[in-house]
Amino acid sequence: MGTVYLFDYFLFTFFASFGIIQIALSKKFSVRWFFGTVLVLLAYGWFFCSKDRSVPTIVEGSQLFIIFGLSAVFAAAATRVLILLNRKK
Numbered sequence: 484m485g486t487v488y489l490f491d492y493f494l495f496t497f498f499a500s501f502g503i504i505q506i507a508l509s510k511k512f513s514v515r516w517f518f519g520t521v522l523v524l525l526a527y528g529w530f531f532c533s534k535d536r537s538v539p540t541i542v543e544g545s546q547l548f549i550i551f552g553l554s555a556v557f558a559a560a561a562t563r564v565l566i567l568l569n570r571k572k
Contacts, residue, residue: 488542489550491530496551498526500558508562 505519 489546491534492542492547493550493554495526495530497554497558499523500555501561502526504558504562 499522502519502522505515505522507519509516509519
């Protein structure tokens with residue numbers, strides 16, 4: 484049961500981190516800024532509105548910290564891949 488919540492948390496933190504990185508790398512009100520803002524809002528909306536998240540589980544804070552760290556690293560790597568793909572055009 485805890486694995487489902489960890490996977491959901493990984494997806495939430497990945498998309499939220501990816502959106503924040505896009506906002507940070509963007510110029511004022513560009514397509515990247517708009518994409519990042521929409522991605523962050525959708526990630527938060529999905530995570531907090533799709534299921535009842537106040538169900539007691541066996542997920543601990545250290546597990547959440549590790550999952551957040553991994554998802555932030557993957558979001559940075561995905562951003563780097565997108566930048567490299569964009570330069571080749």
